[in-house]
Amino acid sequence: MKRHLLSAADLSRDDAELVLSTAAELRSLADRPIKKLPALRGRTVVNLFFEDSTRTRISFEAAAKRLSADVINFAAKGSSLSKGESLKDTALTLEAMGADAVVVRHGASGAPHRLAHSGWVRSSVVNAGDGTHEHPTQALLDAFTLWRHLGEEKRGGLEGRRVAIVGDVLHSRVARSNALLLKTLGAEVTLVGPPTLLPVGVEEWGVETSYDLDAVIPKVDAVMMLRVQRERMQGGFFPTPREYSRRYGLDGRRMATLQDHTIVMHPGPMVRGMEITADVADSDRSVIVEQVTNGVAVRMAVLYLLLGGSESESNE
Numbered sequence: 001m002k003r004h005l006l007s008a009a010d011l012s013r014d015d016a017e018l019v020l021s022t023a024a025e026l027r028s029l030a031d032r033p034i035k036k037l038p039a040l041r042g043r044t045v046v047n048l049f050f051e052d053s054t055r056t057r058i059s060f061e062a063a064a065k066r067l068s069a070d071v072i073n074f075a076a077k078g079s080s081l082s083k084g085e086s087l088k089d090t091a092l093t094l095e096a097m098g099a100d101a102v103v104v105r106h107g108a109s110g111a112p113h114r115l116a117h118s119g120w121v122r123s124s125v126v127n128a129g130d131g132t133h134e135h136p137t138q139a140l141l142d143a144f145t146l147w148r149h150l151g152e153e154k155r156g157g158l159e160g161r162r163v164a165i166v167g168d169v170l171h172s173r174v175a176r177s178n179a180l181l182l183k184t185l186g187a188e189v190t191l192v193g194p195p196t197l198l199p200v201g202v203e204e205w206g207v208e209t210s211y212d213l214d215a216v217i218p219k220v221d222a223v224m225m226l227r228v229q230r231e232r233m234q235g236g237f238f239p240t241p242r243e244y245s246r247r248y249g250l251d252g253r254r255m256a257t258l259q260d261h262t263i264v265m266h267p268g269p270m271v272r273g274m275e276i277t278a279d280v281a282d283s284d285r286s287v288i289v290e291q292v293t294n295g296v297a298v299r300m301a302v303l304y305l306l307l308g309g310s311e312s313e314s315n316e
């Protein structure tokens, strides 16, 4: 593995499979009464969140704590400094505190790259979501969830499996990281959304695209729904929310056209009634809550592998 995890493209197939198999081992901890391992004792993980987050921040915090690392949470929201300055100043502070890993979420695409390659910090940098760009640990937890559900761990993993990623692809770092990682793992991805919400140049991502949700979903093994990210939209990308839901929302009628084994995913936060109806979100096919559980195991695996947890463990 590289020293930083900035993009899903940083992971070779071997790297990604190592994260998934490590996460599988660590996942069993979640079911034990005592969920802690000493692997990262004495190491410091800083969670640096410039943008709102519920799941991702808590998930990284839980992951680091379960590996016995010290965790510092830094919510930088409300800073009046310009982004470049505040990032540099914060980075120097973190360096002074002796951070071993910095988990960063930032509204600006590329901020984690700046942190990793500026020379401001010596720690490993993990991208926990940068603007509309990437969110590699979300892609890893999604791949892990697919792996477990499609039951193909021993028979070629996700090779040839079909996944539809549906909705606001344009503003979604989750979609971009998933498209990259799923391709690395040999899956076939179709991005579905209105033309206004599919990015220009998406042909170069090496995936299929479609504007027709009904035509795509009966053929896939998993449907991943995306939130419509209104906070990143200035203009009108679709006529009305009602029209959007009618064409691109997953409701009970559409769910009935899925194959028996097909699962429904969502990275959260969901807007029930917009991209997904409550009955679908709460149905047996939905693995949305399990994605959150898996997120902790996958982030433990990432921190463990990046910080060389096995070495520090054997030194004790």
Ligand code: NCD
Pocket: 055, 056, 129, 135, 138, 173, 174, 226, 227, 229, 267, 268, 269
């Ligand atoms: C996503 C994000 O922040 O990119 N959520 C997450 O990390 N679980 C998706 C979103 O905000 O819709």
